[in-house]
Amino acid sequence: DQQVKQNSPSLSVQEGRISILNCDYTNSMFDYFLWYKKYPAEGPTFLISISSIKDKNEDGRFTVFLNKSAKHLSLHIVPSQPGDSAVYFCAAPSADGLTFGKGTHLIIQP
Amino acid sequence: DSGVTQTPKHLITATGQRVTLRCSPRSGDLSVYWYQQSLDQGLQFLIQYYNGEERAKGNILERFSAQQFPDLHSELNLSSLELGDSALYFCASSVDPHEVSGNTIYFGEGSWLTVV
Numbered sequence: 001d002q003q004v005k006q007n008s009p010s011l012s013v014q015e016g017r018i019s020i021l022n023c024d025y026t027n028s029m030f031d032y033f034l035w036y037k038k039y040p041a042e043g044p045t046f047l048i049s050i051s052s053i054k055d056k057n058e059d060g061r062f063t064v065f066l067n068k069s070a071k072h073l074s075l076h077i078v079p080s081q082p083g084d085s086a087v088y089f090c091a092a093p094s095a096d097g098l099t100f101g102k103g104t105h106l107i108i109q110p
Numbered sequence: 111d112s113g114v115t116q117t118p119k120h121l122i123t124a125t126g127q128r129v130t131l132r133c134s135p136r137s138g139d140l141s142v143y144w145y146q147q148s149l150d151q152g153l154q155f156l157i158q159y160y161n162g163e164e165r166a167k168g169n170i171l172e173r174f175s176a177q178q179f180p181d182l183h184s185e186l187n188l189s190s191l192e193l194g195d196s197a198l199y200f201c202a203s204s205v206d207p208h209e210v211s212g213n214t215i216y217f218g219e220g221s222w223l224t225v226v
Binding site for chain 1: 112114141143145151152153154155158166200202204215217218219220
């Protein structure tokens with residue numbers, strides 16, 4: 001049972017535009033969420049997080065929005081840059097450490 | 111550089127064989143996690159150790175086992191390998207498994223296993 005779901009395997013966005021990556025979760029006990037970014041041949045690296053007491057967290061070009069009633073969060077990247085091309089994982093802490101979604105491959109086109 | 115070291119980076123082996131993947135956590139981190147990433151799957155949690163003791167078990171096959179040694183490094187043993195075991199295996203570490211937040215779990219670069 002996938003408790004964290006990323007339903008878009010890939011997303012293509014033009015450079016300079018906004019990238020919106022979506023994530024849904026089923027476990028209402030989750031109270032903290034993280035986004036990780038992964039380049040090929042590298043391990044995932046932490047990008048941004050949000051606590052359930054907030055509905056928005058911003059860090060530079062990256063903003064994460066949380067809609068608890070819909071059990072949905074999204075990562076906005078604006079403006080998108082070529083270096084943002086990577087796989088993005090949504091994750092939530094659990095008894096096992098982190099429960100990850102399957103990831104969304106973001107491709108930034110020039 | 112996350113500070114988590116995994117060896118080997120790449121490994122090619124035949125079906126039926128046994129391999130050992132090694133992980134050295136960040137200095138000071140007591141907890142080690144193993145994850146598997148296959149082509150069509152996300153990061154699947156396998157197992158977690160904390161200060162030498164198994165703390166949590168995920169979707170780890172019976173053919174797989176792991177341990178954490180007194181010096182806190184960990185090894186993941188994969189035996190009777192099958193083609194479907196081909197994947198990227200990540201190790202991650204953290205100081206305290208009860209303090210899980212993005213900047214306290216660090217991932218290694220992974221060990222890429224190819225079973226032929």
